[in-house]
Amino acid sequence: MAEKQPPIHGRGSSANPPNRFELLVHERDPAEAEEDAPAPATQFLRDATRSVISTNDSPDVGFGASINPYRGCEHGCSYCYARPTHEYLGFSAGLDFETKILVKENAPELLRKELSSRRWTPQLLSLSGVTDCYQPIERRLKVTRRCLEVLAEFRNPVGIVTKNRLVTRDIDLLGELARHQAAMVFVSLTSLNVEITRKLEPRASHPHARLEAMREMAKAGIPVGIMVAPVIPALTDHEIPNVLAAAAEAGVHYAGYTVLRLPYAVAGLFEQWLDQHFPEKKDKVLGRIRDTRGGKMNDGRFGSRMKGEGPFAAMIREMFLLARRKAGIGEHPPSLSTAAFRRPGGEQRLMFE
Secondary structure, eight states, X not given: OOOOOOOOTTOSOOOOOOOTTOSOOOOOOTTSOGGGSOOOOOEEEEOOOSOOEEEOOOTTSSOSEEEOSEESOTTOOTTOTTGGGGGGGTOOSSHHHHHEEEEOTTHHXXXXXXXXXTTOOOOOEEEOSSSOTTSTTHHHHOHHHHHHHHHHHHTOXXXXXXXXGGGGGGHHHHHHHHTTTOEEEEEEOOOSOHHHHHHHSTTSOOHHHHHHHXXXXXXXXXXXXEEEEEEOTTTTGXXXXXXXXXXXHHXXXXXXXXXXXXXXXXXXXXXXXXXXXXXXXXXXXXXXXXXXXXXXXXXXXXXXTTTOOSHXXXXXXXXXXXXXXXXXXXXXXXXXXXXXXXXXXXXXXXXXX
């Protein structure tokens, strides 16, 4: 379990657990006065990557290629499955993940180069596949918007999952792509309870703002769905019907869900978060998580990692399916097309479906 620390306002984690790849560990002197320590500021670091499109062969993520303009995420969601990716950079999955953000400033230029290559086979690109491409710094840096400008120019299909209303800033580009059946957006919503979300996802948009984002995109003709994700057993699972009803009223077309999984250091960080904010529910929540993960906090097997297994996972699934039917929300997202793909300077269009 992660070292005990008091909660930090605006942060999902209050500790930096050891990096599992590092031999040396820095431990804070417990005699230091925590109340005198300044709140950690966010640092933005240049990511000097030479390529921007990542590929995967995971059968349960829905895409084979993705663009991640940022590594680390200032939203600070306490449960984020992506936190351990920061350990590959020499950082911690805790506070480091939400305070040390690597920025791919040249992502649009790299994307243009890769799409221009004859070796690129037009296909769906996810923006992002790991961390949120609309986290707070995007408002100023506009790396994601500039990537969308390239995608719109090439008419390469894109799928977005975000929990930030900032996505509505780019309705013009997403609408242009949607006219070519080349864009869809999923907004992630965990809970309608602001008291929970401000602790759980401290720098993400509030629930009502995310619902408004769904409404604006639906009115603009952009295929929009909701991801009820992650469903946290014994904490947010009972909200599924209300979340889907609110999303239906906002005009969403499709809905999906995932069940909470806690890989590596995330398990200890989330346990600490429960200690700090919901100690009376901690044992029940952790027990239900284990019930959906074969007695563990995480099960990384394809086919089960997204939805879980066992009676409680089945109960969540049935609740979701019933609530989705009652709300009148569709089951499947649209099949995006690469038929309109083009390379600037050439008239030939590649016809793929």
